[in-house]
Amino acid sequence: MSDTAKTYKIGQHPDLPPPRTEVGVLGWFKHKLFSTPLNIALTLLAAWFLWSVIPPLFEWIVLDSVWTAESRKECWGKMEVPEGGACWAFIKDRLELFIYGFYPAPQRWRVNLSFVLLIMAIVPVLYDKMLARKFGLWYSVAFPFIAGWLLVGGFGLTPVETDQFGGIMLTLIIGVTGISFSLPIGVLLALGRRSKMPVLRIVCVMFIEFIRGVPLIALLFIASTMLNYFLPPGTVFDLLLRVLIMVTLFSSAYIAEVVRGGLQAIPNGQFEAADSLGLTYVKAHLLIILPQALKISIPGIVNTFIGLFKDTTLVLIIGMLDPLGIGRASLADAVWAGLAREVYLFIALFFFICCFSMSRYSLYLERKLHTGH
Amino acid sequence: MAVISENGANTRNLITRLWSNRETRSVIIQIVTLTVIFATLAFIFRNVVINLDARGKEFNFDFLFHPAAYDITFSPFIEYSSRSTHLRAAVVGILNTLLVAACGIVLATLLGFIMGILRLSSNWIVNRTVYCFLEFTRNVPVLLHILFVHGLIVIQLPVPKKAVNLADSFFLTNRGFFIPKPVWESGSGLVAVVLLISIAFVVLFKRWAKKAQDSTGRVYPVLGISTGVIVGATALAFLAADMPLSWNIPELRGFNFSGGIAIKPEFIALWLALSYYTSSFIAEIVRGGILAISHGQTEAAHALGLRPNRTLQLIIIPQALRVIVPPLASQYLNLTKNSSLAIAIGYMDVVATVGGITLMQTGKEMETMIIVLLTYLVFSLIISGFMNLYNKKMALVER
Numbered sequence: 001m002s003d004t005a006k007t008y009k010i011g012q013h014p015d016l017p018p019p020r021t022e023v024g025v026l027g028w029f030k031h032k033l034f035s036t037p038l039n040i041a042l043t044l045l046a047a048w049f050l051w052s053v054i055p056p057l058f059e060w061i062v063l064d065s066v067w068t069a070e071s072r073k074e075c076w077g078k079m080e081v082p083e084g085g086a087c088w089a090f091i092k093d094r095l096e097l098f099i100y101g102f103y104p105a106p107q108r109w110r111v112n113l114s115f116v117l118l119i120m121a122i123v124p125v126l127y128d129k130m131l132a133r134k135f136g137l138w139y140s141v142a143f144p145f146i147a148g149w150l151l152v153g154g155f156g157l158t159p160v161e162t163d164q165f166g167g168i169m170l171t172l173i174i175g176v177t178g179i180s181f182s183l184p185i186g187v188l189l190a191l192g193r194r195s196k197m198p199v200l201r202i203v204c205v206m207f208i209e210f211i212r213g214v215p216l217i218a219l220l221f222i223a224s225t226m227l228n229y230f231l232p233p234g235t236v237f238d239l240l241l242r243v244l245i246m247v248t249l250f251s252s253a254y255i256a257e258v259v260r261g262g263l264q265a266i267p268n269g270q271f272e273a274a275d276s277l278g279l280t281y282v283k284a285h286l287l288i289i290l291p292q293a294l295k296i297s298i299p300g301i302v303n304t305f306i307g308l309f310k311d312t313t314l315v316l317i318i319g320m321l322d323p324l325g326i327g328r329a330s331l332a333d334a335v336w337a338g339l340a341r342e343v344y345l346f347i348a349l350f351f352f353i354c355c356f357s358m359s360r361y362s363l364y365l366e367r368k369l370h371t372g373h
Numbered sequence: 374m375a376v377i378s379e380n381g382a383n384t385r386n387l388i389t390r391l392w393s394n395r396e397t398r399s400v401i402i403q404i405v406t407l408t409v410i411f412a413t414l415a416f417i418f419r420n421v422v423i424n425l426d427a428r429g430k431e432f433n434f435d436f437l438f439h440p441a442a443y444d445i446t447f448s449p450f451i452e453y454s455s456r457s458t459h460l461r462a463a464v465v466g467i468l469n470t471l472l473v474a475a476c477g478i479v480l481a482t483l484l485g486f487i488m489g490i491l492r493l494s495s496n497w498i499v500n501r502t503v504y505c506f507l508e509f510t511r512n513v514p515v516l517l518h519i520l521f522v523h524g525l526i527v528i529q530l531p532v533p534k535k536a537v538n539l540a541d542s543f544f545l546t547n548r549g550f551f552i553p554k555p556v557w558e559s560g561s562g563l564v565a566v567v568l569l570i571s572i573a574f575v576v577l578f579k580r581w582a583k584k585a586q587d588s589t590g591r592v593y594p595v596l597g598i599s600t601g602v603i604v605g606a607t608a609l610a611f612l613a614a615d616m617p618l619s620w621n622i623p624e625l626r627g628f629n630f631s632g633g634i635a636i637k638p639e640f641i642a643l644w645l646a647l648s649y650y651t652s653s654f655i656a657e658i659v660r661g662g663i664l665a666i667s668h669g670q671t672e673a674a675h676a677l678g679l680r681p682n683r684t685l686q687l688i689i690i691p692q693a694l695r696v697i698v699p700p701l702a703s704q705y706l707n708l709t710k711n712s713s714l715a716i717a718i719g720y721m722d723v724v725a726t727v728g729g730i731t732l733m734q735t736g737k738e739m740e741t742m743i744i745v746l747l748t749y750l751v752f753s754l755i756i757s758g759f760m761n762l763y764n765k766k767m768a769l770v771e772r
Contacts, residue, residue, distance in 0.1 A: 032497035039496045046498045199403035203410060213753035214746050215710035221728055221745075225738045229424045230417045310514040317717055324517060340524045348513045348521075355512035 061086050061345075068092075071335045090339045091346050094330050098346070101166015101321050107158060111169050114147040118176065126361065144180050147173075162240040166321035168350065173240075174312040174322075178247040179305050185248065186255025187294075191285065193260055204256070211253035216311050219246045224318040243315055251308040258304055262297035263289065295369050302362035306355045313351075323347045421739070436735040437463070443730050445721045447637045459731050466726030467748055473643050473722065474709040474752075480648035481708060482701075485655025492660045503656075510653040515711050518650050523642035523718040533629050542622050544630060549637045551623035551630045560614035567610035568603070575599040592683075639720035643712065651708045655701060662697035663689065695767050702760040709752050723748050 008014070021030055033043045064085025069075040075087035091098070100108055121143035124136025151173070153159035165173065192204035211219075223242040231237060266289055274284035294301075316325040327343035330336060391397045425432060437460040444455050448465045449472065491503045510518070530547040531537065537545040544551040575598075582593040611618075623633030666689050674684040715722040716729055724745055732741040 028497075032495060035495065039494075042491075042494070042496050042499045046496075046502050050498075050502060197399045197403050199406055203406065210750070213750040215713040215724070215749055217713045217716070217724060218728065218742065218745050218749065221724075222742055225732070226742055229421045229739065232420055233424055233427055306512070310512075313514040313516045314714070316516070317714075324514075324520070328520075338528075340528060344517060344521045344524070348509075348517055351514055351517070352509060352512045356508060359512065 059085070072338055075339075086342050086345070087339050088342065090330075090336050090342055093336070094326070097326050097330065098167045098323055100169055101326065102164040103166070103169065104160060104164065107153075107160060110150045110153075110157070110160075114150045115172075117143060117147060117150075118172070141180075144177055147176075162238050165240060167323055167326050170315070170320065170322050171309070171312045174244060174247055174315065175305075175309045177244045178251050178308045178312075181248045182250075182252035182255050182304075182308070183301070185252035187259050187290065189252060189256035190259035190263060193256065194263055208253045208256050211250055212257070216247070216250050217314050217317055219250055220314060220318050222246070239318075239320070243318070243320065247308065247312070250311075251304055254304045254307070255301060258297045258300035259293060261300065262293035262295075265296050266293055298365050298369065299362050302358055302365075306358050309355060309358070310351060323350060425739075430736065432739060434740055436731075436737055436740070439735075441731065441734075443734065445726065447640060447721055459727075459735070462731060463723065463727045463744060466721060466723035469720065469726075470709070470712055470715075470722040470724075470748070473640060473647070473712050473715065473720070474705075476644050477647040477651065477708050477712065478705050480644070481651040481655055481704070484649060484652035485704075486659050488652060488656035489659025489663070492656060493663060507653045507656055510650055511657075515646065515650045516714050516717060518646040519643060519714055519718060522646040523638065526638040526642055533625060536625070536630070542620070542633075544623055544625075546630070547638065548629060549635050550641055551633050551635055553620040553622045554632070554634045556619045556621050558617040558619065560617035563614045564607060564610045564617065568607045571603045571606040575602055578602075637720070639715070639718050642718055643715050643720050647708055647711055650711075651704055654704050654707075658697055658700045658704065659693075662693040665696045666692050698763055698767070699760060702756055702763075706753050706756050709756070710749060713749075 020026060034040050064079055064081075065088050066075045066078045066085060067088050069078060069087065069089035072087060072090070075089055076082040079085050096105075100111055103111055121140040124130050124133050125140055127133075130136055149155060150157070151160065151165070151169075152162065189204050189208060192200045193208065195201050195204075220243060223246040224239065227237065227242050228235075270288055270292065271284070274288045279287065313322055313324045315322050316328070319325075321329065324347055327347055331338075331340055331343060391401065421432075438458050440456050441459045441462040442455050443462070445453050445462060445465050447469060450468045451461070451465060453461055453465050488503050488507060491499055492507070494500050527547050530545055533544070533546045533548055536551075539545070542553045578598065579595055582595050586592055621632050623630040623635070670688050670692065671684055674688040675681075679687065712722060713724040716725040719725070727741050728745040732738060735741070
């Protein structure tokens, strides 16, 4: 060190490369894994944990798994160690049940068609650079009604009872209906809660706080046991429809709170500017306030949707057969009983893929819309 | 003819005039809203009366005082037998809900804070591991977690005869976990009194130390002294009273364990699943809260000469808590409401007792659901009440 200081004059020191332990792979290891004694301990602990969890799990899920078998016995018989691998043959055997529930087989093209239409309806909502997006959006608004007609039937199609709905299809029905109807209701509730009219405000506050204060399962119980008392005697009301209404009301209360947060973040100047332009309440909100407020609330809204999507599993408790319900019913079958892990993992994976992609999309939107400083 | 049309125009004029006046318009809207709501309520009320009459039912809560005639296997706080009343069953259910909610909140907070801080760690492998766990947990329905953990305990754990034995006193089986039960002997009252006195002393000392710090700037090692006093005094009292504590250790008798505390698998499954599910949300809240404090605050504290742990204690944590606590409270509320999923695995909470078996036996849908709804509304009112108090105390005082 002192040597070099002597050899070179101040300001004429040639650039030395940084120490080898500070940059590159070594530097990364040093800083990201082994910087302090605590970090070393944590790294070793995490490495040990991963080493003891991932290889056995990989072996169970992939290497030792069995994909074709007629029963659990045959499945386990094919393995070197019984129960040493996953028996995916079970899921394969029940896949149609998991997707369509008990929807009559000759009519399943309607479910498939609705699914394709659903994807077509999602595209204009997600991509703002699409051609003729306005028409696409109109189609998206109309989609729940088209799909409802396709799935339930009538008007030329063979009617299908809604108690035959089940599986992933049921999850998507409840999720999509809840999502598409709770947003407008939620926005109205949020506006009502901020209204200057006391009656409207109190009604909205009471509704929102009541719904947010009770668990969804209690509301579903009300839908399944109590709602008949509220309707004129003799009214027959489809259980699925009752559940859809309850789920929509439930998530609209949460959406309302998220949107209210967004509305509160809009500075007063925006309202005043809209007023001074002579815009009416409706126009001011549609053109000025809501576009900004909704933009701020997008992460919260998507989070509410994710919650709603996950909560669709609760219909299992009032006896509807969502994937989880199908899974539990299949586990009761003596031929396959005892394969709970496979079923739960399969359903978990389905929900994970749906919810994780929703949350990723919301992150992407957040970044894209972050036009502030 | 002319007169009539003029009259028509006049009335139309009047309506448009009333409508364009903001005050009258708001009055009209409110009256219409009220009318619609009352009409709907009256309609529902009428239907309820007719429907109840048609089914020969009456709206009353008399059933609460009739014998329930069903068993509740888990009632750790009050005595309950199948001859007890429905009211008692309801209370057992409410207490069970509270128990699992309280235990869940404690564990979820603990796990959530640990994972939230680990997510901020610069350690790549720890950071990524925790991230994967959090994302997977958050994006899978809580009901699935509950069923999964319950299945894990009931299917994977051995029968009592082959129980997983931890230090000969903790036993994990598929019939539940068995842990030693503390038995307090004479003289333990003294220990309790000493403990209470030392806690009171610590509270007073803390106040005095804060005052002293405010006026003189001297910092006293409050935490060290407090723990020292509480632990030391209690341990001394414990020794002086000749260790008035023994443990009732569970023993295998026949096909099951007896003695000790038996924790039902349903409770454990619900508790663990709710805790780690909620903790994955709390971790994100904690992480966000700490990240929300700008780095300038840390630098300013360092510039003032505060040591890192004092910076954390005096600057970062108080500010981060302001961001963390409101969403934290709503997570607590979510956990409490999610505990109603107990019914899926047979844990006897308020939904399973009142809203489940009592409803089925008595056919009193309205009354039982009202009790269930009121229970949860009261819980949520209490939690949000505390929340508001806290917010008021912590709110930024701006100029």
